[in-house]
Amino acid sequence: MCGIVGYTGKKKAIFVLLEALERLEYRGYDSSGVALLEDGKIFVEKKVGKIRELIRSLWGKQLDATLGIGHTRWATHGGVCELNAHPHTDQEGRFALVHNGIIENYRELKEFITSKGIEYKSETDTEAIVHLISLNYDGDLLRAVLKTIPKLRGAYAFAVFTAFEPGRVVGVRYGSPLVVGLGEGENFLASDIPALIPFTKNIIPLEDGEIADLTPEGVSIYDFEGNPKVKESIKIHWDIISAEKGGFKHFMLKEIFEQPRVVGDTIKGYISRDYELPFSLKEFRRILITACGTSYHAGLIGKYWLEKFVGVPVEVVYASELRYADTPIGPQDLVIAISQSGETADTRFSALSAKEKGAKLLSIVNVMGSALSRESDYTLYTHAGPEIGVAATKTFTCQLAVLFSLAISEHPEREKLMDELLKIPHLMEEVLSKSESIREIALKYTKSKNTLYLGRRLSYPVALEGALKLKEISYVHAEGYPAGEMKHGPIALIDENMPVVVVAPRDRVYEKILSNIEEVLARKGMVISVGFEGDEGLQKLSRDFMEVPKCHEELSPFLTVVPLQLFAYYIADYLGLDVDQPRNLAKTVTVE
Numbered sequence: 297m298c299g300i301v302g303y304t305g306k307k308k309a310i311f312v313l314l315e316a317l318e319r320l321e322y323r324g325y326d327s328s329g330v331a332l333l334e335d336g337k338i339f340v341e342k343k344v345g346k347i348r349e350l351i352r353s354l355w356g357k358q359l360d361a362t363l364g365i366g367h368t369r370w371a372t373h374g375g376v377c378e379l380n381a382h383p384h385t386d387q388e389g390r391f392a393l394v395h396n397g398i399i400e401n402y403r404e405l406k407e408f409i410t411s412k413g414i415e416y417k418s419e420t421d422t423e424a425i426v427h428l429i430s431l432n433y434d435g436d437l438l439r440a441v442l443k444t445i446p447k448l449r450g451a452y453a454f455a456v457f458t459a460f461e462p463g464r465v466v467g468v469r470y471g472s473p474l475v476v477g478l479g480e481g482e483n484f485l486a487s488d489i490p491a492l493i494p495f496t497k498n499i500i501p502l503e504d505g506e507i508a509d510l511t512p513e514g515v516s517i518y519d520f521e522g523n524p525k526v527k528e529s530i531k532i533h534w535d536i537i538s539a540e541k542g543g544f545k546h547f548m549l550k551e552i553f554e555q556p557r558v559v560g561d562t563i564k565g566y567i568s569r570d571y572e573l574p575f576s577l578k579e580f581r582r583i584l585i586t587a588c589g590t591s592y593h594a595g596l597i598g599k600y601w602l603e604k605f606v607g608v609p610v611e612v613v614y615a616s617e618l619r620y621a622d623t624p625i626g627p628q629d630l631v632i633a634i635s636q637s638g639e640t641a642d643t644r645f646s647a648l649s650a651k652e653k654g655a656k657l658l659s660i661v662n663v664m665g666s667a668l669s670r671e672s673d674y675t676l677y678t679h680a681g682p683e684i685g686v687a688a689t690k691t692f693t694c695q696l697a698v699l700f701s702l703a704i705s706e707h708p709e710r711e712k713l714m715d716e717l718l719k720i721p722h723l724m725e726e727v728l729s730k731s732e733s734i735r736e737i738a739l740k741y742t743k744s745k746n747t748l749y750l751g752r753r754l755s756y757p758v759a760l761e762g763a764l765k766l767k768e769i770s771y772v773h774a775e776g777y778p779a780g781e782m783k784h785g786p787i788a789l790i791d792e793n794m795p796v797v798v799v800a801p802r803d804r805v806y807e808k809i810l811s812n813i814e815e816v817l818a819r820k821g822m823v824i825s826v827g828f829e830g831d832e833g834l835q836k837l838s839r840d841f842m843e844v845p846k847c848h849e850e851l852s853p854f855l856t857v858v859p860l861q862l863f864a865y866y867i868a869d870y871l872g873l874d875v876d877q878p879r880n881l882a883k884t885v886t887v888e
């Protein structure tokens with residue numbers, strides 16, 4: 297939901313900014329821009345479209361500045377045009393600012409600003425911040441920022457510099473992510489860590505209510521009262537290779553193929569009991585899982601496992617719904633918040649409000665040092681590495697690995713179940729080795745306008761996830777449904793033009809789902825099934841069959857989801873769509 301970057305050092309800032317912006321592009325990609333301090337003056341370039349449009353427009357320009365800020369936008373306030381693209385500047389062009397988040401009271405701020413005779417040029421909320429900083433400036437940028445912050449309502453991260461103080465960039469975090477990168481004679485700001493991987497591995501993740509004051513020589517951190525804070529940096533182990541496409545056409549495909557390795561890495565982190573929680577899951581009256589999108593689907597699968605192996609009732613609630621519900625929550629509840637980024641506003645705020653009501657907060661997060669991980673009582677990490685494709689794939693299966701490990705952690709048969717889990721990475725490789733046959737199947741369905749996905753029990757969230765993948769990257773309407781519910785309504789949709797993807801591993805509901813397939817066939821629907829290898833009965837009922845190796849019945853989602861990820865990928869790729877950056881989406885949604 298917008299990416300921001302800042303640099304001060306000795307290098308040509310433009311190269312740092314553009315490289316970091318390309319890595320942040322997944323956060324938003326309708327327009328982008330940079331501001332540089334060139335010979336004491338602020339130079340701004342903005343373009344509608346992807347970063348490559350910005351790069352094209354900068355081509356051949358001699359830009360020697362060693363300080364600058366950059367932005368990639370996902371529009372919230374104001375349409376997509378150069379005027380609304382960031383950076384924004386004050387009236388005299390002496391201050392430049394990039395922002396991620398929403399300033400909720402910008403209308404009243406705008407009135408105040410225009411009452412001072414200042415022209416408000418854009419339709420954005422962001423422009424208000426830069427005018428206020430300029431109005432509050434008395435020779436010290438940090439002081440102007442400190443004076444401005446109390447006037448802002450909402451969630452934001454921004455980076456600002458002024459032509460009056462060469463070498464200095466100030467970054468502020470309140471509700472939207474921002475990290476500081478530490479270098480030798482240079483320092484960085486960015487919305488997330490992967491953006492800085494090529495430049496430094498020493499990171500200070502800022503917390504809400506913190507300000508970073510950067511010069512090439514050092515970084516000082518302050519709270520919103522202006523008190524200095526001492527912060528430790530963390531060392532990031534992700535290498536640059538893991539954030540590159542590595543020969544794959546898209547990040548999404550690369551990330552699908554990385555699953556055996558990263559799921560293996562994640563499982564390894566939970567084999568020993570070293571990670572053990574300082575509490576027993578059985579202590580709680582209820583477990584409440586909250587998350588969004590794909591992470592929510594992982595939570596739905598986690599519910600089955602936690603109820604089965606722990607025996608505590610589990611509810612799974614969309615974070616955007618939980619926050620404003622009147623659900624009674626108290627100290628007897630454990631809230632598990634699941635988030636790849638650890639920055640999703642809905643998830644963070646619903647989890648925090650549950651924590652305020654007394655619940656214990658456990659998070660499952662991929663990005664180290666992210667806001668949610670710091671706000672939680674306890675964090676379990678997925679070891680998926682950076683996920684760049686907007687569609688979540690490897691982080692989903694890694695979330696499953698953590699949830700399963702957690703669910704069995706106190707179970708008497710833990711060792712046996714762990715052995716079954718350890719087989720999964722290898723079995724995932726087998727699924728991936730059949731990617732070509734999945735591609736051939738997918739290519740038969742590139743003209744379909746709708747697709748129904750069905751599953752029961754653990755396969756129902758897999759069906760939801762398969763449908764989400766197809767929707768978000770192929771723009772094909774797809775719906776996931778519990779197969780048993782089909783007869784209560786959606787069956788009316790089925791005719792000879794409706795592909796119905798059925799997830800049917802041999803588990804305790806296998807016979808039931810075969811009956812559901814018969815219901816589809818009776819209405820001439822086209823059945824594409826995902827099932828265990830050698831399942832001739834299922835294969836005979838299906839127009840197309842995507843097989844996965846047999847595994848422990850509780851672990852089938854790890855395998856059955858992979859053909860569905862590939863199915864969506866191959867359709868989107870065939871349609872020539874922007875697989876890694878689908879329209880209207882952003883990887884991390886840091887606004888409500």
Ligand code: M6R
Pocket residue numbers: 588589590591592634635636637638639640643686687688689764768883884885
């Ligand atoms: O970073 P999070 O896991 O909190 O993100 C949650 C959703 O925004 C995310 O899973 C989204 O649905 C993905 N685009 C799905 O592929």
